[in-house]
Amino acid sequence: MSLDVIDLRTFYASALGKVARRFVSLRVRARWRNCTGLSVMGIGYACPYLDLFVPEAVRVLAFMPAEQGVVNWPSSGRSASALVEATMMPLPNACIDHVLVVHALESGEHPRALLEEIWRILTPGGRMVLIVPNRGGLWARFDTTPFGQGQPYSRGQLRDLMRECLFSPTYWGEALYVPPFAGRFLLRLAAFFERFGGRFSLPGAGVHIVEATKQVYRPIGVRRAARQVVRPLEPVLAPVPAGMSRDCLPRGEREG
Numbered sequence: 002m003s004l005d006v007i008d009l010r011t012f013y014a015s016a017l018g019k020v021a022r023r024f025v026s027l028r029v030r031a032r033w034r035n036c037t038g039l040s041v042m043g044i045g046y047a048c049p050y051l052d053l054f055v056p057e058a059v060r061v062l063a064f065m066p067a068e069q070g071v072v073n074w075p076s077s078g079r080s081a082s083a084l085v086e087a088t089m090m091p092l093p094n095a096c097i098d099h100v101l102v103v104h105a106l107e108s109g110e111h112p113r114a115l116l117e118e119i120w121r122i123l124t125p126g127g128r129m130v131l132i133v134p135n136r137g138g139l140w141a142r143f144d145t146t147p148f149g150q151g152q153p154y155s156r157g158q159l160r161d162l163m164r165e166c167l168f169s170p171t172y173w174g175e176a177l178y179v180p181p182f183a184g185r186f187l188l189r190l191a192a193f194f195e196r197f198g199g200r201f202s203l204p205g206a207g208v209h210i211v212e213a214t215k216q217v218y219r220p221i222g223v224r225r226a227a228r229q230v231v232r233p234l235e236p237v238l239a240p241v242p243a244g245m246s247r248d249c250l251p252r253g254e255r256e257g
Contacts, residue, residue: 004108004150004151005070006065006071006072007070009046009069009147010046012147013049015183017183018146020179020188021146021148021177022050024191025050025210027176028174028210029053030053032130032210033053033054033130036058036099037058037059040058040059040096041097042061042063042122043064043100043102044065044066044087044090044102044115045069046069047063047101048075048082050101050103051101052075054099062081062082063081065084066105067085067086069104070084071083071084088115090118090122093122095123095127096122096124099129100123100127101130102115102119102129102130104147106131107152107153107154113162116168126214127215129213130211131159132208132209132210133153133159134151134153135206135207135209136158138153138177138206138207139181140181146181148177148181148207149181159211167216169216170212171212171213171214173211175199176195176199176207177195177207177208178195178198178203178206179195179207
């Protein structure tokens with residue numbers, strides 16, 4: 002199920018969206034403390050989080066899937082957003098250092114193809130951060146926020162998917178322990194929920210935050226090939242020389 006860019010922008014302008022942005026941004030910033038001289042790209046709807054890197058990165062791009070729609074970003078200066086086919090991005094190989102994936106993996110029809118395309122454009126040793134709804138979290142159970150749309154993931158599912166696409170996870174984290182409701186009382190307690198849940202690693206966080214690096218070399222698995230004994234083929238039809246009885250031919254040729 003594809004998310005609409007207008008709905009995404011409206012959510013992040015709401016009180017609950019600002020809370021989600023603040024807590025997720027803290028985790029992302031903790032992983033990418035300094036992006037000076039690096040190229041950073043967001044895929045999906047990463048605009049609320051890309052603002053962190055504009056002052057220091059040499060280049061920041063916001064790519065949005067065609068089925069989602071696109072908005073102008075940033076609000077001032079030259080536009081750095083583009084509408085793209087997420088599995089066929091208009092970039093050369095190995096040209097981006099960091100990729101931030103938000104509201105893309107869970108809503109795309111081909112998540113493996115998306116990760117393979119990200120692998121292609123990442124530099125050797127490049128880093129990717131995935132922000133994906135947690136299958137066991139409360140946010141995935143309510144469709145009133147973007148994190149309740151699409152296909153949520155468990156940690157095991159993400160690990161298997163990244164392994165298939167040649168990514169090595171280097172960090173696993175979670176965020177959004179506060180319930181996904183816009184009540185003022187809950188929003189006032191949002192910081193308490195986040196500190197308490199993160200400190201004790203409680204289950205039920207709203208999103209997984211996973212950092213992974215690009216594997217340059219494909220791991221080679223040792224497989225044992227089952228050998229089969231193939232019987233030699235005998236001709237089905239064979240000409241009989243003139244003056245020779247078929248009884249004089251080998252058994253296989255007589256049966257032909």
